[in-house]
Amino acid sequence: MSGPVNSRDRILGRVRRALADVREEPGGELPYADAVPRAYLREHGDRTPAETVDLLAANLADYRARVHRCTEDDLPSLLARLLREHGSASLLVPPGLEPGWLAETDVERVEDRAESTPYDLDRVDSVLTGCAVAVAETGTLVLDGGPDQGRRRITLVPDHHICVVRVPEQVVSSVPRALDRLSPGRPLTWISGPSATSDIELDRVEGVHGPRTLEVVLLG
Amino acid sequence: MTIGTGGNAGPTFVGMPAVPTPAFPEAARTAVADPVLRGNLRHATHTIRAKRAAAVAELADWAELREAGRLIKDHTLRHLDTYLVRLEESVTAAGGIVHWAADADEANRIVADLVKATGESEVVKVKSMATQEIGLNEALEAEGIHAYETDLAELIVQLGDDRPSHILVPAIHRNRGEIRDIFRTRMASWGRPAPEDLTDRPAELAEAARLHLREKFLRAKVGVSGANFMVAETGTLVVVESEGNGRMCLTLPETLISVVGIEKIVPTWRDLEVFLQTLPRSSTAERMNPYTSMWTGTTDGDGPRVFHLVLLDNGRTDTLADRVGRQALRCIRCSACLNVCPVYERAGGHAYGSVYPGPIGAILSPQLRGTASEIDASLPYASSLCGACYDVCPVAIDIPEVLVHLRERVVQGGEAVRAGGKVVLRPAKGHAAERAAMRAARLALTHPGALRAGQRLASRTRRFHPRTLPGPGRAWTATRDLPPLPPEPFRDWWQRTNGGKDGAR
Ligand code: SF4
Numbered sequence: 001m002s003g004p005v006n007s008r009d010r011i012l013g014r015v016r017r018a019l020a021d022v023r024e025e026p027g028g029e030l031p032y033a034d035a036v037p038r039a040y041l042r043e044h045g046d047r048t049p050a051e052t053v054d055l056l057a058a059n060l061a062d063y064r065a066r067v068h069r070c071t072e073d074d075l076p077s078l079l080a081r082l083l084r085e086h087g088s089a090s091l092l093v094p095p096g097l098e099p100g101w102l103a104e105t106d107v108e109r110v111e112d113r114a115e116s117t118p119y120d121l122d123r124v125d126s127v128l129t130g131c132a133v134a135v136a137e138t139g140t141l142v143l144d145g146g147p148d149q150g151r152r153r154i155t156l157v158p159d160h161h162i163c164v165v166r167v168p169e170q171v172v173s174s175v176p177r178a179l180d181r182l183s184p185g186r187p188l189t190w191i192s193g194p195s196a197t198s199d200i201e202l203d204r205v206e207g208v209h210g211p212r213t214l215e216v217v218l219l220g
Numbered sequence: 221m222t223i224g225t226g227g228n229a230g231p232t233f234v235g236m237p238a239v240p241t242p243a244f245p246e247a248a249r250t251a252v253a254d255p256v257l258r259g260n261l262r263h264a265t266h267t268i269r270a271k272r273a274a275a276v277a278e279l280a281d282w283a284e285l286r287e288a289g290r291l292i293k294d295h296t297l298r299h300l301d302t303y304l305v306r307l308e309e310s311v312t313a314a315g316g317i318v319h320w321a322a323d324a325d326e327a328n329r330i331v332a333d334l335v336k337a338t339g340e341s342e343v344v345k346v347k348s349m350a351t352q353e354i355g356l357n358e359a360l361e362a363e364g365i366h367a368y369e370t371d372l373a374e375l376i377v378q379l380g381d382d383r384p385s386h387i388l389v390p391a392i393h394r395n396r397g398e399i400r401d402i403f404r405t406r407m408a409s410w411g412r413p414a415p416e417d418l419t420d421r422p423a424e425l426a427e428a429a430r431l432h433l434r435e436k437f438l439r440a441k442v443g444v445s446g447a448n449f450m451v452a453e454t455g456t457l458v459v460v461e462s463e464g465n466g467r468m469c470l471t472l473p474e475t476l477i478s479v480v481g482i483e484k485i486v487p488t489w490r491d492l493e494v495f496l497q498t499l500p501r502s503s504t505a506e507r508m509n510p511y512t513s514m515w516t517g518t519t520d521g522d523g524p525r526v527f528h529l530v531l532l533d534n535g536r537t538d539t540l541a542d543r544v545g546r547q548a549l550r551c552i553r554c555s556a557c558l559n560v561c562p563v564y565e566r567a568g569g570h571a572y573g574s575v576y577p578g579p580i581g582a583i584l585s586p587q588l589r590g591t592a593s594e595i596d597a598s599l600p601y602a603s604s605l606c607g608a609c610y611d612v613c614p615v616a617i618d619i620p621e622v623l624v625h626l627r628e629r630v631v632q633g634g635e636a637v638r639a640g641g642k643v644v645l646r647p648a649k650g651h652a653a654e655r656a657a658m659r660a661a662r663l664a665l666t667h668p669g670a671l672r673a674g675q676r677l678a679s680r681t682r683r684f685h686p687r688t689l690p691g692p693g694r695a696w697t698a699t700r701d702l703p704p705l706p707p708e709p710f711r712d713w714w715q716r717t718n719g720g721k722d723g724a725r
Pocket of ligand 1: 502550551552553554555556557558580609612613614615616617
């Protein structure tokens with residue numbers, strides 16, 4: 001902001017002059033709801049909750065997430081196995097993770113503290129979180145920083161992310177349904193498969209900067 | 221890659237080029253004669269074209285989503301002053317600090333001052349077309365601040381001292397062998413060197429980039445980004461990406477500075493439901509891109525403690541003043557129009573002399589920058605008007621209509637708005653612009669196949685529902701003559717990888 005007229009006023013003034021013709025048009029002031037009729041679908045297809053979960057599993061796998069299903073009782077042993085198979089010695093845990101989930105593993109638990117630096121996080125092998133919502137049509141997990149998910153950085157720096165989705169209650173069909181459930185006030189991360197790039201001759205390569213291995217446990 | 225927000229710059233190729241940029245026809249002729257470039261471009265554009273059509277066909281309501289996208293953007297543009305003020309209020313209420321930049325110089329000065337105030341001398345950047353447009357990296361460098369690009373493609377471009385050639389895949393003009401060579405020779409002077417035995421396997425190249433960039437992410441104190449969307453109602457910014465470098469830049473640094481064009485606003489949270497469906501499918505042909513970040517101001521204990529939003533005009537309000545041309549501001553930078561464009565496929569991104577290549581660049585650059593320079597005056601001619609770009613555009617920008625409008629403007633002159641003030645453009649007769657236009661016409665005429673196919677398609681494609689694509693693309697490839705296979709080194713690569721098929725693994 002500088003000069004006799006600040007840039008804010010200058011830009012807003014330019015916008016208003018640029019739109020002079022619009023302002024003169026009859027009907028140029030349609031209210032927003034009428035200006036945008038939404039003829040598109042809220043979701044695609046007609047599925048039972050079980051079928052929606054199946055679609056989520058299929059789409060997650062299609063983008064090369066590893067998908068596992070289990071019951072509440074089997075979860076601790078499944079998690080122990082996944083960590084063992086990945087060769088993990090340490091695990092980042094968000095503050096509100098259910099302690100029972102880790103009953104059968106002896107990996108070192110690392111809590112994310114306010115003073116933890118990115119370098120600290122970079123030394124941890126794996127991270128385990130819940131999620132806020134999962135989108136079946138796109139194979140997407142959404143994290144909103146809830147107590148079982150933690151800060152955004154903890155699911156970013158470690159190379160191995162295990163995410164537990166409660167099915168069917170955390171699963172929605174579509175992107176519109178997901179936005180309905182989410183709060184814009186929270187920092188949100190939408191994750192669809194592991195980090196990837198197609199920058200080299202458009203070949204999809206997993207794993208550039210985010211976790212190279214994404215495992216999803218459908219719990220229910 | 222980061223979808224749609226971006227692209228970093230090579231040293232000379234931003235905004236108004238300091239070195240005179242050749243007009244489109246000359247630059248295109250050079251590109252057409254480069255067999256490696258043409259091979260890369262053809263492989264890349266054809267691959268993504270077919271994938272996009274499949275991803276779009278999955279949604280039965282594509283036409284309705286496209287129409288809603290068009291209307292949301294049009295409504296926003298018609299009330300842009302209202303929504304800008306609303307956005308400012310909501311970002312401020314959420315703890316962000318809003319700055320306004322009328323032009324590139326002002327935006328660069330704001331960002332440089334903000335970085336200096338942190339006491340830092342380096343920033344990590346996630347690809348942002350807006351920052352490339354204003355030449356931010358060069359401006360920061362002049363102030364002693366080093367900007368590290370972190371998209372894989374941008375890294376390739378930056379290390380190769382090169383210019384991006386595609387909105388989404390800026391290194392689309394480089395094949396894997398060239399990328400390996402750039403990494404081997406250049407990484408060491410920028411930070412962690414590439415491994416001695418680096419091969420040209422994409423996975424190995426990506427691993428080298430991961431290690432090289434990680435040291436920069438972990439120590440970064442200031443991040444610079446663009447944004448794909450800004451929600452006026454909530455103050456939420458959205459960045460859509462693939463690699464995770466965006467998340468790194470948006471969450472690890474203590475200070476985040478986002479430079480965003482004023483046209484990136486949508487009114488409400490709900491509007492994202494349209495674009496989060498149309499953008500990934502149009503750009504990377506995915507149901508959803510790997511990562512999307514949304515943040516609203518600052519959050520205690522999570523992410524940057526300080527968030528600055530720099531709202532950029534830099535020719536956008538001038539574009540808004542043009543009744544026909546303003547629709548270009550609907551663009552969500554998906555790059556679908558590049559991938560279907562027969563002219564882009566032959567000429568490559570560099571020929572457009574702008575950060576915005578392809579059909580969208582041909583209508584956006586001359587409006588943002590005016591048509592005073594030879595390159596900008598020639599851009600409206602960089603098209604056969606075949607209409608394929610319009611058919612795939614997820615916000616239904618009628619690019620051929622704007623092209624014809626801008627051609628009239630170049631040839632006949634007329635009223636326009638520059639830097640907020642009315643100007644009268646003189647007709648191009650006797651000017652450099654006219655000569656450029658004539659050369660462009662000659663280029664088309666010396667490629668009669670292109671012209672014929674383009675004209676035939678022009679009458680047909682308008683009837684096609686977007687979902688029927690890649691009809692025009694396929695028709696084009698069927699009717700034009702395939703060039704003979706070029707000599708080394710492209711053919712070596714081609715044979716070794718069985719036409720690129722084996723090379724994918
Ligand atoms: S003009 Fe349309 S198709 Fe081209 S990049 Fe913009 S939104 Fe995509």
